[in-house]
Amino acid sequence: MSLDSFLLTVEDVTLNFGGTAALSNVGFQVRQGEIRAIIGPNGAGKTSMLNCISGFYRPQYGQICYKGQDLTKVASHKIASLGIARTFQNIALYTGLSILDNLMAARHIHMKQNSAASMLYWGPAQREEIAHRAIVEEIIDFLEIAHIRKAIVGALPYGLRKRVELGRALALEPKLLLLDEPMAGMNVEEKEDMARFILDIHERRGVTVVLIEHDMGLVMDISDRVVVLDFGVKIGDGTPDDIKNDKKVIQAYLGQA
Secondary structure (H helix, E strand, O other), rough: OOOHHHHEEOOOOOOEEEOEEEEEEEEEEEOOOOEEEEOOOOOOOOOHHHHHHHHOOOOOOEEEEEEEHHHHHHOOOHHHHHEEEEOOOOOOOOOOOOHHHHHHHHHHHOOOOOHHHHHOOOOOHHHHHHHHHHHHHHHHHOOOOHHOOEHHHOOHHHHHHHHHHHHHHHOOOOOOEEEEEEOOOOOOOHHHHHHHHHHHHHOOHHHHOEEEEEHHHHHHHHOEEEEEEEOEEEEEOOHHHHHOHHHHHHHHOOOOO
């Protein structure tokens, strides 16, 4: 398979913080329409990799190509407009605003009217906001939070805030969705709901997903392929069955049954 057939290609990415190597010559590819998991122990460099893809970090070496464009040369504030969205390991929402307002805030990259026209709320500006509101309401229905759409985010339980953050990422209309431990801290029922939403996003909306998650049962169930990092080095890459039987991965992360 040629490099042109991949949605995202990571080549020899190296990221150092002073004398500490967060990533060392890491490379992997993400195919269009797959769920690609990144796993590894704490401190393996998983979040650092997502930060490099989303432009939050700039690697010292290597390339990250999305649809043939090198993201390391794209300003971080422009990456979302290319069709890349993400959630964070530590929830990053406007806690004083409602669910609806948080999702509407994510629509800013798609808004064409200037601030003066929006303040008047008339004509094209009004029609534009109504259209964006319809998209946001559809996402709220999809995530099954319509009954609390006007609730203040800071008053919500943790699992629902995670769901709202997923909704905000969807409001950007991504083609590539980066999920950083979307199920961390959740109970079993909340994890099952989140897994269902991720699969629906992937299958019904056609979104390619890159997922960091520590729940190995879930990773092996929903992922098409898995890349494994350990101390910033790639030690495994393949299908879930390949990873489960990889001796290096078992020794470094999965452990013996």
